Amino acid sequence: GQQVMQIPQYQHVQEGEDFTTYCNSSTTLSNIQWYKQRPGGHPVFLIQLVKSGEVKKQKRLTFQFGEAKKNSSLHITATQTTDVGTYFCAGCNQAGTALIFGKGTTLSVSS
Amino acid sequence: GAVVSQHPSRVICKSGTSVKIECRSLDFQATTMFWYRQFPKQSLMLMATSNEGSKATYEQGVEKDKFLINHASLTLSTLTVTSAHPEDSSFYICSARRTAGELFFGEGSRLTVL
Numbered sequence: 001g002q003q004v005m006q007i008p009q010y011q012h013v014q015e016g017e018d019f020t021t022y023c024n025s026s027t028t029l030s031n032i033q034w035y036k037q038r039p040g041g042h043p044v045f046l047i048q049l050v051k052s053g054e055v056k057k058q059k060r061l062t063f064q065f066g067e068a069k070k071n072s073s074l075h076i077t078a079t080q081t082t083d084v085g086t087y088f089c090a091g092c093n094q095a096g097t098a099l100i101f102g103k104g105t106t107l108s109v110s111s
Numbered sequence: 112g113a114v115v116s117q118h119p120s121r122v123i124c125k126s127g128t129s130v131k132i133e134c135r136s137l138d139f140q141a142t143t144m145f146w147y148r149q150f151p152k153q154s155l156m157l158m159a160t161s162n163e164g165s166k167a168t169y170e171q172g173v174e175k176d177k178f179l180i181n182h183a184s185l186t187l188s189t190l191t192v193t194s195a196h197p198e199d200s201s202f203y204i205c206s207a208r209r210t211a212g213e214l215f216f217g218e219g220s221r222l223t224v225l
Contacts, residue, residue, distance in 0.1 A: 001171070033213060042204055043155065047212040088154065090214075099145070099214065103154040 002027050004091045006102030013109055019076040021105035023089035031092045032065055032072045033099070040086045046074075046087075079109050115207050116137055117217025120152055124195055132133035132220045134191045134205030140179040140185035146178075147213065151203040158203075161188040 003026040013019050035043035047056055049065035049072060056063045062075045076083055086104040093100070093104045104106065114137040124130050134144055142163050147155040159180050160168040167180035177199075179191040192199055200223050206214040 015146045035214075042216045043206075043214075045215065048213055053142075097160070098157065100157065101147075101155045106152070 002091065002093055002098065002100050004089060004100045004102040006089055006105055007045045008062065008105055009103060010106050011108070013079050013107070015081060015109050016078050019079050019083070019107055021074050021087050021089075021107075023074075023102050024092070025070045025091045025100075027070070027091075028094060029069050029091040030094050030096055032069075033090045033092065034063060034072075034074055035088045035090060035101075036085050039106070041085075045086060046066045076107075079107070081109050082110055083107060084109050115205065115215045115217040118207055119220055120218060121221045121223075123223045123225065126196050127194055130192045130195055130222060132192075132205070134188045134190070134207070136150070136186045136207040139207070139209055141188075141209070142185060142208075143208050144182060144188040145206045145208070146180060146188075146190050146195050147204045147206065149204060149219075151202075154203065158190075176217055192222065193206055195222070197224045200224045 005024045007022050033048045034046040037043045047063050052069050053067045054065040060077045064073045086106045089102045089106045090099045116135045118133045144161040147171045148158050149155050154189050158173045161180045161182040163182045163185050169175050182188040202219050202221050204219040205217045
């Protein structure tokens with residue numbers, strides 16, 4: 001079945017450093033979504049990418065969708081302590097019937 | 112943004128009892144809701160897709176008779192963990208999808224079975 005792999009599993013950075021998490025799917029996706037889950041909280045939708053090669057920015061966050069629509073990345077510039085949490089990618093299959101989550105990347109930031 | 116309410120947020124029960132968790136979309140109609148299970152520090156595992164007015168579609172390895180899902184209306188889906196055992200202890204999260212595609216998650220229900 002469809003698998004979504006995400007690396008790294010954990011990342012610790014100093015405040016101000018950049019951070020990137022990568023997501024790879026075993027199959028071509030119709031779209032990919034990114035969520036953030038704070039410790040003790042529930043996942044919150046960040047963004048959805050649909051087009052091949054798409055790049056979207058939200059302030060310090062940059063999201064990319066690969067040309068083959070099988071991989072994606074989330075890059076945070078100049079991390080802040082408020083960026084702490086687990087970032088999940090979720091790939092939607094071609095039929096649009098299933099959203100499969102990656103294992104997440106847990107980001108910790110020290111000031 | 113859209114709001115999805117999940118209740119109860121925490122429940123502790125004895126082994127052998129059944130527990131019902133409700134998931135409501137408060138400001139939009141959700142023809143499809145999803146139930147996920149999340150173990151500590153792990154990802155969300157899709158358990159089943161709940162469709163209004165029809166039977167839920169379960170993921171491989173999820174016992175239908177163990178995790179009963181009912182989607183009686185466009186705003187309510189319920190998950191019942193039947194005859195719960197300690198290994199069923201987990202964080203259960205529902206989500207609902209609007210037409211735009213993104214999921215809106217409930218706040219989750221932490222089940223502890225003694």
